[in-house]
Amino acid sequence: MPVVIDAVGSAESEHSVAVRPQINGVLTSVLFKEGDYVKEGQSLFRIDPRSTQAAVDQARAAVVRDQAQLAQAKEQEARLRPLMEKDYITRNDYDVAATLVKSLEATVASSRAQLEQAQLQLSYAQISAPIAGRTGDLSVRSGNLVNAGTGGTPLVVINSTKPILVSLSVPQRNLDDVRRAWNASQLKVEISANRGGPTVAEGQLVFIDNAVNT
Numbered sequence: 486m487p488v489v490i491d492a493v494g495s496a497e498s499e500h501s502v503a504v505r506p507q508i509n510g511v512l513t514s515v516l517f518k519e520g521d522y523v524k525e526g527q528s529l530f531r532i533d534p535r536s537t538q539a540a541v542d543q544a545r546a547a548v549v550r551d552q553a554q555l556a557q558a559k560e561q562e563a564r565l566r567p568l569m570e571k572d573y574i575t576r577n578d579y580d581v582a583a584t585l586v587k588s589l590e591a592t593v594a595s596s597r598a599q600l601e602q603a604q605l606q607l608s609y610a611q612i613s614a615p616i617a618g619r620t621g622d623l624s625v626r627s628g629n630l631v632n633a634g635t636g637g638t639p640l641v642v643i644n645s646t647k648p649i650l651v652s653l654s655v656p657q658r659n660l661d662d663v664r665r666a667w668n669a670s671q672l673k674v675e676i677s678a679n680r681g682g683p684t685v686a687e688g689q690l691v692f693i694d695n696a697v698n699t
Contacts, residue, residue, distance in 0.1 A: 488662060491680060494653030498646065502616050503639035506532060506631045507609040512640075519622050523614045523643065530640060532631065534610035541607050544600040551596045555589040562586050609633075618645040651676060651688065654698065664693065 506512075514531040517523055562582040569579035621642040625631055631640070651674075655663060666672040667690050676686045 488666075490655055490659050490663070492653040492655050494651040494676070497650045497652050498618070498644035499648055499650050500616055500618070500645040502618075502643045504529065504612060504615070504641050504643060505633075505635060505637075505639045506530075506612065507633050508532060508537060508606055509632050510534075510536065510610065510630070512625055512627055512629050512631050515623065515627055517620060519620060519641075521620050522646075523617065523620055525614055525617045527614045528611055529614055529620075530612040532610045532612070534607060537603065537607040537610055541600070541603040544596065544603040548593065548596040548600050551589065551593045555586070555593050558582065558586045558589050612640070614643060616643055616645055617647070618643040648688075650691070660693075663690075667693075 510532040512530060513533050516528050516530065523529065562579075562585075565574060565579045565582050568574045569576060621644070623641055624638045625640050663672065672690055674688045674690060675684045676688065677684050
């Protein structure tokens, strides 16, 4: 005979994400409707990219400038090396040129890092869905200024719905039976909208929480 334990549960999202901007700017576009189901990676918002694009252009120009200076320094160092080997110039003169090359190599590396950072900031101008799920209501409309950060109201909250979780509580006297059946793979979970009503979904026990209702 099966042992049936009736319990009241509540449906919960397995994964919920609050979408917030990572840069400051004017929200120019909202690319979905409230309540839409969105896919992971789908574009949701666009922020005015002009300031971040200007930073990218400036950083790219700095890289080109520093690379040109490095190339010139390397040519100078290459010209001085045979002269130093033949004692036409002092070792110190050559060391100055070699040091300048190493210094400019570090400058180019720093400029490239700044360019990558600027490009990363530019990518934040387009906000995509981090997970697939159902969107909630919009807290900000197009044309408003949005600020980066984890504080404040998110632009929208996405709740995953596939799969869905059901949280339920069972009496303490049944807990050992539930654990034994779970470990023996004999536990079956059926969900119905009303007690004694038809089963609307079947699932499996994911975990037993460590919280106890005192």
